Amino acid sequence: MAIKRIHGEVHPGYHWGPFTARIPLVHTRIEWPELLQGSVITTSIGFALVPILQASFGLSFNEALAMCFIHAVLIYCSPILFGEPISPGWTTPALPFVLAFSLSTYDSFDERFQAMTAMSISFALLVGFLGVTGLGKRFVELIPLSVKAGVLLGASLAALNRIFIADWESYLSQPVAMTLALGLCIVIAFSNPFSRVCARHRWLAAIASFGLLPALVVAAIAGWFAGELNFELKWGLTGLPFVSLWQKVSPFCIGWPGLDMFIDGLPIVIIAYIATFGDLITGSELIKDAAATRPDEKVEINNNRSHLALAIRNILMAISSPFFSTQGFLWTGTQVIVLKRWREGRDKMDSIYSGISSFYLLGFPIFFFILPAITLLTPLMKIALALTLILTAFGCASIAIRLVSKPIQMGVALLTAFALVTFELPWVGIFVGVVGALVLIGWEDIVLENEAGN
16 A cells, blocks of 8 residues: 655644644555564564563563553554654663662562652653743754764764673673674665675565564574574463553552652653653654655654653553653664665655554554464564664764764764763763863854754
């Protein structure tokens, strides 16, 4: 199914308030490469919190799985219900702070979930205020172009750090599978010689169109033969217990957080917004960079709308399945995957919304109910995460380099990136970058560069 559009037209949908709902199969078609990739990637990473929810928050396996299912549905609402052209995910940089705060401060499971509720509501109120007043869009536009490049470069370095330093033990536990997966992923996504070979061989181009999936399949087979991966399939349905989950986690059942919890969690909320601010910049620049190749589709980037959508998702999460920082703005690796095929034209991907909708399983994570899928994909969770990170690293770095043209801009970008990956608090990196831009570039030149960049 193709949606007919004139040159540069905004993709159709149902408008409600500031949002545009794009219903799968009505406003967007199925993009099979993204659907198949998303079935593996989003499912395998989507239940990564299950062990934490069991060990530190007192949930059973099925209850934890039910919570992750609700998180996934709310995430999938971002492109489908709210019309965001961004692949959503967790606010990952904030997660270590969230866990450290909730686990060290509160002893009972009820208190820990109440703290999650407090942080989620506070974050929703903050981003909602910025969206309603328009300040969110204004803040993003004021950031110097060199600092935006630094944020992208910092995301790239942070992704590489996660794979090869922070999670090095995970790499060494599956060296054959990891190496094959990462190597094939880089070649398929970024290699010019490989692209030229694909142009001569349609069968190879067809395989390459599935993005991450070929690399993951080869890694799974090689890892199994090497003894690094063990697949223990179990049959049946999971039977997600939403009622018992509600009784254990919802503030309507366990009580609402006190004022002290809102106050104590506020620093974590600020950290999460600074990380989200960086994602807003990254997501916008990724789309702007790709949009030049798709003049047939006008993609609406509206940071005020993004703030409001994020606020609604966090409020709904706070009252149904509170676990702060799981309702974030951007999953960079997935955005890079979708944009890669979107760049190639309408014959490859009808619309960016079709690609994102398909990657997010048309809005319904059905595999959470299917036990064989859960048990099959669990061993691939680390590899799937590493693949999205390596795409983040290459994709963000390439755009960061193209954003800046002058040596002093690159210097500020490098300074910003270094500060972001060196200091634990994201706002420190942004602050260092802005001060560096003001001192080394100057306000007048910053304004001119931003006008040219926007």
